[in-house]
Amino acid sequence: KQEVTQIPAALSVPEGENLVLNCSFTDSAIYNLQWFRQDPGKGLTSLLLIQSSQREQTSGRLNASLDKSSGRSTLYIAASQPGDSATYLCAVLSQAGTALIFGKGTTLSVSS
Amino acid sequence: GAVVSQHPSRVICKSGTSVKIECRSLDFQATTMFWYRQFPKQSLMLMATSNEGSKATYEQGVEKDKFLINHASLTLSTLTVTSAHPEDSSFYICSANRDRGDYGYTFGSGTRLTVV
Numbered sequence: 001k002q003e004v005t006q007i008p009a010a011l012s013v014p015e016g017e018n019l020v021l022n023c024s025f026t027d028s029a030i031y032n033l034q035w036f037r038q039d040p041g042k043g044l045t046s047l048l049l050i051q052s053s054q055r056e057q058t059s060g061r062l063n064a065s066l067d068k069s070s071g072r073s074t075l076y077i078a079a080s081q082p083g084d085s086a087t088y089l090c091a092v093l094s095q096a097g098t099a100l101i102f103g104k105g106t107t108l109s110v111s112s
Numbered sequence: 113g114a115v116v117s118q119h120p121s122r123v124i125c126k127s128g129t130s131v132k133i134e135c136r137s138l139d140f141q142a143t144t145m146f147w148y149r150q151f152p153k154q155s156l157m158l159m160a161t162s163n164e165g166s167k168a169t170y171e172q173g174v175e176k177d178k179f180l181i182n183h184a185s186l187t188l189s190t191l192t193v194t195s196a197h198p199e200d201s202s203f204y205i206c207s208a209n210r211d212r213g214d215y216g217y218t219f220g221s222g223t224r225l226t227v228v
Contacts, residue, residue: 036219041224042221043118043222044205044207044219046219049215049216051214089155089156091156093217098161099161100146101158102148102155104155105155
């Protein structure tokens with residue numbers, strides 16, 4: 001059964017710092033991996049989608065990497081801003097599955 | 113794009129009543145939709161997979177008679193919480209994708225259910 005773990009659970013940084021969020025998964029037979037952002041009491045906003053054949057994806061200040069063989073993904077946020085404060089969720093679609101399996105998320109707080 | 117609309121965003125109901133939550137794919141057809149539940153500061157837990165024209169597939173531990181799912185068209189799935197109790201209070205969120213995963217999954221804005 002696929003399990004997804006995110007570390008750290010919470011992170012506080014001053015504005016301008018570069019930071020890395022980590023995601024690991026137990027079954028490397030994945031179809032793709034998706035990073036989401038969730039603001040309090042809101043739905044999910046998709047940030048980046050990485051197919052199993054890809055190693056990284058970039059969107060603006062965000063860069064996500066995927067190492068399928070080791071079961072790891074990282075989300076790199078450059079030059080963090082207070083508006084980046086939110087919970088970031090990693091989700092995996094397994095080869096044999098149809099639904100995303102989520103980690104518990106990393107709650108990020110960026111102070112000005 | 114791929115837009116998923118979910119209504120209502122918030123609902124308060126009395127214990128013992130039923131509540132229906134709608135999930136619509138606005139610009140694509142979705143033969144499969146997914147319903148998740150999220151407790152405070154917890155991850156999203158998959159409740160069931162909604163299949164157009166057939167019965168939903170429920171995850172282990174989810175009462176299918178409690179959480180009724182209907183997927184009557186390619187753009188609409190509904191989740192009905194029957195005989196709601198305070199322990200059913202939670203954040204419910206639906207998801208759909210245009211294909212198996214090439215375009216990623218899109219989520220609704222969620223429904224905050226409070227049972228009093």
